[in-house]
Amino acid sequence: MAAVDEVLGLFLELARIPSPPGDERAVVDRCAAYLSDLGLEPVEDDAAGPLGGSAGNLYCRIPATEGESGTAIFLCAHTDTVTPRATYARSCRTAS
Numbered sequence: 612m613a614a615v616d617e618v619l620g621l622f623l624e625l626a627r628i629p630s631p632p633g634d635e636r637a638v639v640d641r642c643a644a645y646l647s648d649l650g651l652e653p654v655e656d657d658a659a660g661p662l663g664g665s666a667g668n669l670y671c672r673i674p675a676t677e678g679e680s681g682t683a684i685f686l687c688a689h690t691d692t693v694t695p696r697a698t699y700a701r702s703c704r705t706a707s
Contacts, residue, residue, distance in 0.1 A: 621645065626692070632664075635690040639666035642690065646671050666690065 658667040
């Protein structure tokens with residue numbers, strides 16, 4: 612359960628960081644620090660400039676284990692969050 616607790620803790624930490632669209636710098640910095648602490652080498656692209664944002668996309672390559680074969684995977688996630696509102700409407704539709 613330690614791994615689950617760690618992932619949940621990181622998620623909750625990231626969710627507390629304000630990161631509206633175009634202003635994700637703090638979240639990207641935290642994710643980069645986390646990856647670096649794992650001994651990985653995150654790289655940030657220059658997407659922020661053309662998009663007028665505060666942070667680019669973060670990439671991190673994990674090399675294959677020497678002597679092992681496998682299939683490469685790519686994980687992708689947004690670093691921005693939806694601005695909270697005092698109230699929200701929820702709608703449900705049922706299939707006919």
